[in-house]
Amino acid sequence: xxxxxxxxxxxxxxxxxxxxxxxxxxxxxxxxxxxxxxxxxxxxxxxxxxxxxxxxxxxxxxxxxxxxxxxxxxxxxxxxxxxxxxxxxxxxxxxxxxxxxxxxxxxxxxxxxxxxxxxxxxxxxxxxxxxxxxxxxxxxxxxxxxxxxxxxxxxxxxxxxxxxxxxxxxxxxxxxxxxxxxxxxxxxxxxxxxxxxxxxxxxxxxxxxxxxxxxxxxxxxxxxxxxxxxxxxxxxxxxxxxxxxxxxxxxxxxxxxxxxxxxxxxxxxxxxxxxxxxxxxxxxxxxxxxxxxxxxxxxxxxxxxxxxxxxxxxxxxxxxxxxxxxxxxxxxxxxxxxxxxxxxxxxxxxxxxxxxxxxxxxxxxxxxxxxxxxxxxxxxxxxxxxxxxxxxxxxxxxxxxxxxxxxxxxxxxxxxxxxxxxxxxxxxxxxxxxxxxxxxxxxxxxxxxxxxxxxxxxxxxxxxxxxxxxxxxxxxxxxx
Amino acid sequence: xxxxxxxxxxxxxxxxxxxxxxxxxxxxxxxxxxxxxxxxxxxxxxxxxxxxxxxxxxxxxxxxxxxxxxxxxxxxxxxxxxxxxxxxxxxxxxxxxxxxxxxxxxxxxxxxxxxxxxxxxxxxxxxxxxxxxxxxxxxxxxxxxxxxxxxxxxxxxxxxxxxxxxxxxxxxxxxxxxxxxxxxxxxxxxxxxxxxxxxxxxxxxx
Amino acid sequence: xxxxxxxxxxxxxxxxxxxxxxxxxxxxxxxxxxxxxxxxxxxxxxxxxxxxxxxxxxxxxxxxxxxxxxxxxxxxxxxxxxxxxxxxxxxxxxxxxxxxxxxxxxxxxxxxxxxxxxxxxxxxxxxxxxxxxxxxxxxxxxxxxxxxxxxxxxxxxxxxxxxxxxxxxxxxxxxxxxxxxxxxxxxxxxxxxxxxxxxxxxxxxxxxxxxxxxxxxxxxxxxxxxxxxxxxxxxxxxxxxxxxxx
Numbered sequence: 001x002x003x004x005x006x007x008x009x010x011x012x013x014x015x016x017x018x019x020x021x022x023x024x025x026x027x028x029x030x031x032x033x034x035x036x037x038x039x040x041x042x043x044x045x046x047x048x049x050x051x052x053x054x055x056x057x058x059x060x061x062x063x064x065x066x067x068x069x070x071x072x073x074x075x076x077x078x079x080x081x082x083x084x085x086x087x088x089x090x091x092x093x094x095x096x097x098x099x100x101x102x103x104x105x106x107x108x109x110x111x112x113x114x115x116x117x118x119x120x121x122x123x124x125x126x127x128x129x130x131x132x133x134x135x136x137x138x139x140x141x142x143x144x145x146x147x148x149x150x151x152x153x154x155x156x157x158x159x160x161x162x163x164x165x166x167x168x169x170x171x172x173x174x175x176x177x178x179x180x181x182x183x184x185x186x187x188x189x190x191x192x193x194x195x196x197x198x199x200x201x202x203x204x205x206x207x208x209x210x211x212x213x214x215x216x217x218x219x220x221x222x223x224x225x226x227x228x229x230x231x232x233x234x235x236x237x238x239x240x241x242x243x244x245x246x247x248x249x250x251x252x253x254x255x256x257x258x259x260x261x262x263x264x265x266x267x268x269x270x271x272x273x274x275x276x277x278x279x280x281x282x283x284x285x286x287x288x289x290x291x292x293x294x295x296x297x298x299x300x301x302x303x304x305x306x307x308x309x310x311x312x313x314x315x316x317x318x319x320x321x322x323x324x325x326x327x328x329x330x331x332x333x334x335x336x337x338x339x340x341x342x343x344x345x346x347x348x349x350x351x352x353x354x355x356x357x358x359x360x361x362x363x364x365x366x367x368x369x370x371x372x373x374x375x376x377x378x379x380x381x382x383x384x385x386x387x388x389x390x391x392x393x394x395x396x397x398x399x400x401x402x403x404x405x406x407x408x409x410x411x412x413x414x415x416x417x418x419x420x421x422x423x424x425x426x427x428x429x430x431x432x433x434x435x436x437x438x439x440x441x442x443x444x445x446x447x448x449x450x451x452x453x454x455x456x457x458x459x460x461x462x463x464x465x466x467x468x469x470x471x472x473x474x475x476x477x478x479x480x
Numbered sequence: 481x482x483x484x485x486x487x488x489x490x491x492x493x494x495x496x497x498x499x500x501x502x503x504x505x506x507x508x509x510x511x512x513x514x515x516x517x518x519x520x521x522x523x524x525x526x527x528x529x530x531x532x533x534x535x536x537x538x539x540x541x542x543x544x545x546x547x548x549x550x551x552x553x554x555x556x557x558x559x560x561x562x563x564x565x566x567x568x569x570x571x572x573x574x575x576x577x578x579x580x581x582x583x584x585x586x587x588x589x590x591x592x593x594x595x596x597x598x599x600x601x602x603x604x605x606x607x608x609x610x611x612x613x614x615x616x617x618x619x620x621x622x623x624x625x626x627x628x629x630x631x632x633x634x635x636x637x638x639x640x641x642x643x644x645x646x647x648x649x650x651x652x653x654x655x656x657x658x659x660x661x662x663x664x665x666x667x668x669x670x671x672x673x674x675x676x677x678x679x680x681x682x683x684x685x686x
Numbered sequence: 687x688x689x690x691x692x693x694x695x696x697x698x699x700x701x702x703x704x705x706x707x708x709x710x711x712x713x714x715x716x717x718x719x720x721x722x723x724x725x726x727x728x729x730x731x732x733x734x735x736x737x738x739x740x741x742x743x744x745x746x747x748x749x750x751x752x753x754x755x756x757x758x759x760x761x762x763x764x765x766x767x768x769x770x771x772x773x774x775x776x777x778x779x780x781x782x783x784x785x786x787x788x789x790x791x792x793x794x795x796x797x798x799x800x801x802x803x804x805x806x807x808x809x810x811x812x813x814x815x816x817x818x819x820x821x822x823x824x825x826x827x828x829x830x831x832x833x834x835x836x837x838x839x840x841x842x843x844x845x846x847x848x849x850x851x852x853x854x855x856x857x858x859x860x861x862x863x864x865x866x867x868x869x870x871x872x873x874x875x876x877x878x879x880x881x882x883x884x885x886x887x888x889x890x891x892x893x894x895x896x897x898x899x900x901x902x903x904x905x906x907x908x909x910x911x912x913x914x915x916x917x918x919x920x921x922x923x924x925x926x927x928x929x930x931x932x
Contacts, residue, residue, distance in 0.1 A: 007499060041668045065510055071505070072509075168666075236675050255493065281606065281658035284676060286653075370870060371863070372863025375829075420744065451868050462700050462902050468699055
């Protein structure tokens with residue numbers, strides 16, 4: 001075997017932002033409708049989650065167990081993947097491995113063609129979003145139909161998902177009604193914007209497709225290494241339709257989505273629904289092992305930057321993520337910018353970590369800074385990923401990457417170095433603090449040059465004191 | 481599929497993983513200090529409460545009454561025909577027009593109603609688990625029809641999720657059902673009834 | 687007990703009154719207080735902006751400055767959080783096990799003001815008098831990094847003359863986030879706008895918090911609005927008495 005060195009991120013697909021986060025955020029902040037939709041939706045889900053989490057007396061123990069189970073999985077990931085492959089194969093499934101998005105897409109396209117299909121139904125899946133599978137299928141002349149209601153809304157609206165769990169969270173009911181009237185073949189022109197009527201329209205539209213589809217494509221929430229069992233958690237039943245009716249089922253799964261033992265699922269069956277939809281349990285969870293009830297089953301295991309993430313001891317716990325989206329729903333930045341600002345299929349706090357990890361920070365240099373480090377995400381995470389610490393860790397990687405790319409330090413690096421130098425010399429520091437009091441003279445102007453202009457654009461400067469604390473102390477503070 | 485390429489993708493990914501784990505992480509063992517199987521008594525009333533919360537309709541009856549009660553429930557719903565899978569307890573069969581296996585997907589869609597047993601249930605989450613055992617049929621049976629009537633014996637109700645996991649066979653095709661199908665995709669407001677059954681009736685026996 | 691005050695760089699230069707109040711309060715409670723002048727900054731700004739190497743000398747300086755005291759008290763949840771959660775790790779990452787151990791040791795004796803008063807000194811009534819309508823913003827790092835919980839509220843509730851009004855969505859970030867306020871100025875401003883709306887909704891004339899940094903942010907916004915609400919640090923309220931009442 002050739003020695004390949006430390007894996008470097010070699011991911012492809014929908015993970016890279018075309019614009020910086022602040023640029024993309026600017027547009028979102030100016031969109032009042034979006035802001036209202038997001039504010040309402042996240043407030044609703046936060047309250048629901050808080051209620052069902054408070055119900056469980058052992059929530060923190062479950063959280064710790066979830067983290068430990070995923071850490072164990074990652075520490076022996078190669079062994080567990082081999083075990084999973086053995087089990088799935090023994091039960092009549094076929095396992096494929098894909099180094100990156102392109103390889104995964106090629107594999108899926110070949111499988112669909114081999115099944116003689118030119119149309120597939122899809123269960124909502126972050127992994128297939130990540131690798132831009134629908135686009136690859138379209139290029140191969142294969143129509144992919146998203147069957148999750150929100151994914152359908154996004155697909156019909158020629159839009160991009162903006163949330164891990166509720167991809168159309170940025171749309172309100174009347175916008176959805178308009179999309180359906182415009183794009184849904186055979187829809188009743190008298191369709192109202194009542195969510196019940198909209199769901200009914202989707203049911204009618206998709207029913208025939210489900211009954212006739214030959215191939216379905218899904219992701220997976222979990223796979224059990226010791227048993228070969230795959231799991232999909234869903235609400236609408238579109239997942240069950242796709243998983244059970246078509247003759248061929250193709251599941252695309254990130255290599256980190258394993259748990260070692262069947263028993264481990266008892267933890268995630270409790271933490272995932274409560275964290276994601278704020279329900280005690282989602283309406284439907286399907287579990288199957290290998291080829292089931294006469295189906296053909298293919299499992300595609302996807303790396304796409306995950307081994308590079310695994311190689312960073314300070315960053316690998318991001319691979320614990322079970323894609324519940326609790327961190328998005330509590331994030332004050334996400335709540336105001338929405339998912340599109342992150343320029344990746346993984347938005348919000350986990351996206352600000354995971355996207356740069358999967359692509360390498362040089363391809364997503366502004367995402368690690370898209371956080372005030374308020375820590376709400378860490379508290380909400382059901383597998384206790386310390387997202388704030390990881391963001392800080394990635395920020396240092398961004399700075400290092402810039403250092404390597406430029407011969408001269410950036411202005412920011414120069415400021416930071418000067419500040420550190422001064423702060424390590426108390427006498428210079430004391431002089432610097434006295435000089436800072438000169439801001440008294442610019443205060444009335446309320447405008448400073450960049451980068452401080454970003455502050456004075458919306459906030460006044462503080463009134464500096466007549467003397468610094470240390471000067472006061474030296475003058476009289478030592479006297480009791 | 482080119483066999484050589486497939487092998488090399490597998491080998492390369494496994495090799496990347498081994499390299500990535502060069503620091504030999506040894507995480508702490510999993511502390512299972514949460515409520516494990518057997519630590520909580522099952523509470524049928526809680527099961528009922530949770531089902532109702534999901535907008536399922538719950539009925540109760542004694543162990544000698546299921547056939548009659550099922551007939552009443554079906555009549556009240558105005559269900560003329562329904563699918564009943566193999567292995568459904570003969571003593572429980574209601575006096576109705578029954579469609580037996582094998583059933584095509586089209587027939588399921590057309591009949592639109594199904595009556596099943598279950599493997600077990602979880603009180604705390606209001607969940608019914610099917611494992612394709614007797615009286616449950618293949619997975620599509622409880623999915624395609626618009627109406628699902630499920631009989632749960634009181635002694636099948638477990639307290640919490642770990643109790644259920646401990647008893648189930650992971651290799652059976654498992655379906656965990658918590659209420660009728662639903663979506664929260666529009667403004668995060670829950671709407672019952674999308675692609676799966678829009679109505680779930682549960683009869684608890686005993 | 688020899689107590690040192692770690693004023694933090696912001697308080698030293700821009701909010702001297704907060705430092706004076708912290709010192710006055712601890713003295714009023716009968717303690718010897720020192721303000722060692724070798725202190726400068728905890729290094730959090732450097733670490734959180736991606737410059738951990740530049741922060742290492744500041745960790746060493748902090749340890750050298752404060753190792754000789756029984757307790758170090760800082761009027762800041764954020765800086766205390768950085769000292770407790772970053773210092774030893776920074777030293778360890780730089781391969782300096784001795785410094786890491788020393789940093790851990792000093793961090794274990796470093797307290798945020800409300801922690802120190804309630805946990806170490808066991809007091810909630812510090813004899814303060816502050817006859818104003820106040821709403822309290824619990825800063826993110828005090829809440830989620832230090833877990834100070836209701837300690838600041840217990841201290842405030844014991845203040846004579848105070849009318850404490852609840853802040854809606856209290857645990858939401860004000861949007862400061864250090865250099866985040868500059869790098870993502872517009873998002874930061876949007877967060878600040880919502881925080882200010884909640885503050886103004888309370889009808890309080892004073893917004894209090896335990897961090898000068900967040901107060902600088904909120905205060906800068908309120909000042910720009912000319913909202914007629916002042917920002918006051920928790921230490922300043924607790925240091926106020928009938929004789930000093932402002």
